Amino acid sequence: MQIIAPDLLVEMRDLPLAALASVTAIGLAIWSTGWWTHRFWIALAATLGAGIEGLRSGAEFGLHPMAAGLLAAIAAGCIGLALGRVVVFVIYGIAVWYLVHKVGPQFEVPLACFLVGGLLSVLFYRLCVMLLMSALGALLLAYSGLVLAENFVRFDAVQLVSDNPVSTVNSVFGFLIVIGLAAQHFAGKAKDWYLARRQAWLEFLKKQQSNKSAPPKFSILKLFQRQAKAA
DSSP: OOSSOHHHHHHHTTSOHHHHHHHHHHHHHHHHHTTTTHHHHHHHHHHHHHHHHHHHHTGGGTSOHHHHHHHHHHHHHHHHHHHHHHHHHHHHHHHHHHHHHHHOGGGOOHHHHHHHHHHHHHHTHHHHHHHHHHHHHHHHHHHHHHHHHTTTSOOOHHHHHHHSOHHHHHHHHHHHHHHHHHHHHHHHHHHHHHHHHHHHHHHHHHHHHHHSOOOOOOOHHHHHHHHHHHO
16 A cells, blocks of 8 residues: 555645645644644544535535534534544544555454454554544645655655555655654653753742741730830
8 A cells, every 4th residue: 555645745735835834834733742732633623524514515404504514613612532532443443444454454354453453452542543643644744745856856756655655655654653653752751851941940839938937917015015105
C-alpha cells in the first residue's frame, strides 16, 4: 500500500501557500503533542465534521442548512469526547481486520478481528491514541510539508516519491510515526514537569503570604487611650 500518493501531491500544489503552512503547523502540533491535546482535536473534528454534514444535508430533513449545521456542530461538540473512545475502538477494529486480511487471509474472521482490535484500543488507550495522533500528524506533515518545501527548496516532491520504492517511502513514514510517539511522550513529561513546578511555586507564595504578620488594625479607642496617657 502506498501511503504517500504522488497524485495527491500534484493536487495539493494548487493550494495557496498560507493553507499549506496552516496544514503543516496543525500536523506538527498533532504529531508532537497529540496525546495531551487529543480531547481538543477530537472535539474540533467532531464539531467541524457534523457542521459540514449539517450544511450539506440539512435541506433533506426540512431544516435550513445554516440551522442544521449549527445544531449539528453544537451537538457533536458536546458529545465528541464521549464518542472519542468509540471512534478509537472502531478505527483499531478496522485496522486489525485490514492487517489480518493483508498478512494472513487464511486467519481472517471479520468480527473477531474487529473485536480484538477494539479491545486492544480499550486496554492500551493511551498508546493507541498516541499512535493514531502520530500517524495523522505525520500524514499531514508528509503531504503539506513536502509541497510547502517545494516553494523554498529546489526539488520535485512528486518525483522524489515516485522514484523511490514504495517500501522505502513507507519505511520513512513509519520511522516518522515512531519519532512522533517519542515526541508526544517527552512533551507530556515536559508539561507535567511545568505544572508541578508551577504548583510548587504557587504553594511557596501562599506559604510566604501566610507567614507574614498581619498589619495592626486601626482603633479609635486605642487612639484616645494614647492621648490620655500622654496627658
